[in-house]
Amino acid sequence: MKDRVRQKLLVTGATGFVGNALLKRLVDDGRFTLLAGVRRSNTCNFPSVEPVPMGDIDAGGNWLSALQGVDQILHTAARVHVMHDSSSDPLNEFRRVNVDGTLNLARQAAKAGVRRFIFISSIKVNGEGTLEGGAYCADDNPQPVDFYGISKMEAEQGLRALMDETGMEVVIIRPPMVYGPGVKANFLTMMRWLHKGVPLPFGAIYNRRSLVALDNLIDLLVTCVDHPAAANQTFLVSDGEDLSTTELLRRLSIALGKPSYLLPIPSIILEAGAAILRKRALSQRLCGSLQVDIDKTRDLLSWNPPVGVDQALRNTAKHFLEQQFK
Missing domain, CATH: 3.90.25.10 (UDP-galactose 4-epimerase, domain 1)
Structure with a gap:
């Protein structure tokens, strides 16, 4: 009966490049009750969307009460790849948000009864480049090179283990440059x-x-909200x-x-x-x-x-x- 009622969706990273565009598309769609995961309650740009202050997404966050009644999470929040990282331990910083924070949120989501967790990963999980005539496929063995790609791969691995343990559906999408x-x-x-x-x-x-293109990525994300065949799959996306x-x-x-x-x-x-x-x-x-x-x-x-x-x-x-x- 779940697909016959108005689903409640939580979008994390709601003020980011992808998250904000995704929320706009979902608001225009009009079929969902929407929550925006934001750092502070006054940073949501859409009057019809309920802001959910989440602070830093890390291993210490507690969002269980906010997740009650949520059907799906679209997790766009991340520590993104940067060209000149000033952190003394960049791998640990990527892991703190992209691995520990993601898996902490996902565990609480499973406990709260969230049905589907859609995760924005990165093509960097596949690697940094392809040979002439070759292309990465969704089910290739991961070969990340940089710390960002490693953290996204580890998050994917943890989500799949949680999927097997709890039965919560997981959808992984790896975009190239957006x-x-x-x-x-x-x-x-x-x-x-x-x-x-x-x-x-x-x-x-x-x-x-x-x-x-951002519009194409957003369209795929919305497709994965609705499509039963998206459950427990990894997808690549491009123009x-x-x-x-x-x-x-x-x-x-x-x-x-x-x-x-x-x-x-x-x-x-x-x-x-x-x-x-x-x-x-x-x-x-x-x-x-x-x-x-x-x-x-x-x-x-x-x-x-x-x-x-x-x-x-x-x-x-x-x-x-x-x-x-x-």
Whole structure:
């Protein structure tokens, strides 16, 4: 009878890049009673959504009373990957939030009778890059390289063990780089360069990388709320069209309404320079390939990305330009 009543959903990380967009989509959907997991009670942007102050998500949090009556949790809160981590023990910091906090929340969810726990993981659980002609699949053996990827893998392992122990359904989604209106980090930096007309040495990079537009990721998350076949599965997600760094920059320039000035520097030279400057990780993101196979997601859920790459880039660029002239 559960699917015939109005389900109560809790979205953690509700003020974050993914969490805020997810809440907006669920509010517009109108079928759910919604709770927003926030640090403080006054930080929820949606009047129809009940804020749930959660503080830090770690091993010490107690949210059992707030979880009573919740049907599903969409767990987007995390300590995210950062390029320049100043922590003295970054692996421990990632584990504190992404492993200990996630599993503490999940155990309390199972105790409170939550039916399904949807976890945003990362493609970094699979690894940092694919060879030419290859792509990561959802059921590949994990090969994380950095601390963030390791913490997400350990969280997945703990969730699967809890699933077997308690019967609570677990859904794991591993996105690659997510972009969309309000995107930060490297993608925002690229838009700033292109908007200013800065010449960039990325005109001859022939890699292939999977990305996912925020709207496409959100659509998959909402699909997993409803779909019975999503239970206890791991899914990869992308836009369904892989781009080289050069092609991405050219198409993003068009979306911004700006010409691109991409110098055709061979990637081998860029990689050598990055090695000298100890920027191998950045070089891998710019020059290396990382492709994901979403056939399992398509087949099991009858899901396809609803938004094409060019439309998603236009949406992203439009928001960026609006912020420039505020």
